[in-house]
Amino acid sequence: MSALNKIAQTLVSNRRGILAADESIGTMSARLEGVGVEPSAESRRVYRELIVTTPKLAESISGVILADETFYQKLDNGRTFPEYLQDIGILAGIKVDTGAKPLAGSPDEKITEGLDGLRERVADYVRLGATFAKWRAVITIGDDMPSERAVHANAHALARYAGLCQEGGLVPIVEPEVLMDGSHSLATCREVTTSVLKTVFAELELMKVELDGIVLKPNMVVAGTGSGEQPSVEDVATATVESLREAVPSSVPGISFLSGGQDPEVATHHLGAMQKLDPLPWELTYSFGRALVGPALEAWRGDENNRAAGQEALSVRAVANAAAR
């Protein structure tokens, strides 16, 4: 087993999953303001400390994805976040993309940036305790979208990122997210998701990325939020797994879904229903952001007196998702 494969296996096995706590400074600040907390480097640090010090987190969480800011911050006990996670048996990950920007020639579509200087940044993150990384590409469904140009440019960037991570010793989480926004049907989401994944795997192969040393982080196949369609939990599970079967090679050790704005409990139900389908070649797990930490943020609202309630809310979601596996 290669070192990369071992890390990837650790991330997706033993009924654990990944916690995405890597919101950008802008996104995290907006979420804090949403619950009445003044955003600052310190309030973001305090909130992230609440998350990672949740009792028994390591029983259901294998890895935590950190933002660059958090990666260099310290807990009250003086340990850096990657050091602390290592202490409690959780792998530390780092988001290395620098965000999605409008794509030239397709202003309504986005291309994720962050390749410049990535080799050097990977070396720094590895030295400071990271074992895996994340890069998120976003694909929009709409009139004449996604364009072939947007899908190809994003798949190419994901593959170059993945290659650089593996060269430096990090397991890349490869995240092509087909957004839920829009009036598209479940069938359209399935078609687009399959096609995007096929393009991503073609690019990964071209860049000689070792597939047994990555984790794929896709969207679940759902109907657009504005479609009026409400597919059953079973329909979502079946469409998602069929799409993955068509596009994802069996050498990939695990698939960890993003939640993408789904209701936290519904996302858990979808994950549970997928496990009941015929034996799958990969582990299927979670790499949720909002569906894990959303209820915790709501329960905490910046009040130290609510700290335990916030941690309990995270615990409830983490345990439920582990059980769904």
Ligand code: 13P
């Ligand atoms: P959500 O689960 O909130 O979609 O976040 C996952 C993630 O890491 C997005 O990049």
